[in-house]
Amino acid sequence: MKWIFEIVLIIILSFMYYLNKPINSPKVIYIPQGSINKIITHLSDKNYNVSKLDSLLLRVIGSPQSGWIDIGTIRSRRADFLYKLTTAKAALQEITLIPGETTYVFLDQLSKDLKLDREVLQKEYDSQASHVEGALVPNTYKMPIGITEKMIIKILLSTSLDQMKSLSVKIFGSYNEKKWFHFVTVASIIQKESANTKEMPLVSSVIYNRLNKKMKLQMDGTLNYGKYSHVKVTPSRIKGDTSLYNTYRNKGLPSIPVCNVSFDAIRAAIFPAQTKYLYFMKSNSGTHDFSCNYSTHLSNIKRVTK
Numbered sequence: 001m002k003w004i005f006e007i008v009l010i011i012i013l014s015f016m017y018y019l020n021k022p023i024n025s026p027k028v029i030y031i032p033q034g035s036i037n038k039i040i041t042h043l044s045d046k047n048y049n050v051s052k053l054d055s056l057l058l059r060v061i062g063s064p065q066s067g068w069i070d071i072g073t074i075r076s077r078r079a080d081f082l083y084k085l086t087t088a089k090a091a092l093q094e095i096t097l098i099p100g101e102t103t104y105v106f107l108d109q110l111s112k113d114l115k116l117d118r119e120v121l122q123k124e125y126d127s128q129a130s131h132v133e134g135a136l137v138p139n140t141y142k143m144p145i146g147i148t149e150k151m152i153i154k155i156l157l158s159t160s161l162d163q164m165k166s167l168s169v170k171i172f173g174s175y176n177e178k179k180w181f182h183f184v185t186v187a188s189i190i191q192k193e194s195a196n197t198k199e200m201p202l203v204s205s206v207i208y209n210r211l212n213k214k215m216k217l218q219m220d221g222t223l224n225y226g227k228y229s230h231v232k233v234t235p236s237r238i239k240g241d242t243s244l245y246n247t248y249r250n251k252g253l254p255s256i257p258v259c260n261v262s263f264d265a266i267r268a269a270i271f272p273a274q275t276k277y278l279y280f281m282k283s284n285s286g287t288h289d290f291s292c293n294y295s296t297h298l299s300n301i302k303r304v305t306k
Contacts, residue, residue: 019079028146033066062086068144090144099138099262124153134257186269188257192221200268205275217247
């Protein structure tokens, strides 16, 4: 009988030792939907020190929750880690990227709202993004408090790319990155210049009509790039800005988008209105007056400025 007791004691002690072994993880982790085995496999793939035995333990403790889990520490006892998988939820905070906003300003917002390091956010974006601008889809996102700079950029970019590919497939039947981001560039100017969604196809037609006639676009909105997203465009700014975005100095489209754009703007870039408009001027009502010739455009300007 003594040997049985000793074996049981060894098993109990081994089990207690196993439960007290540390597991290192981020404070906030993501748990996918699915079976316990699938979840343990996911965690193992993420290099968390879990095993098939943990699958058995979870069947006793309870089913893990899906979504963002707030572990609360980067080093936990195994027992605590498994328990939190079944009970803890991460606090979520909404962040909104508005159409027409630049990535520079949006990263400022993320840093402030989620208490993240602005410099690290920029480094992560630069290392993960394939495009300097226009790679994010304006939307409201729910992000867990405590998420890392690397993870939030990864989620935003992958979610945005999935949405872009989905729309591209609906319109073109496939996704071609170079072709798509050409339209994103056009859409970014449309986004900056349009007073509302209804105007977007008209602004789009002006862009294409001017390009076809080899005219410079000469659009203020292209100068609202990066940190200048909300800075008023003045004559001195137009004269002094030597960036690739200055369509008063440079012919054609900027080589990269000006901002992040809505799908309404992208549709307008792909499907412009069929017009002969070459000019537009903001009216007193806040919308734009469109014209085909310069004399009418000057009359529209006089009517607003007199």
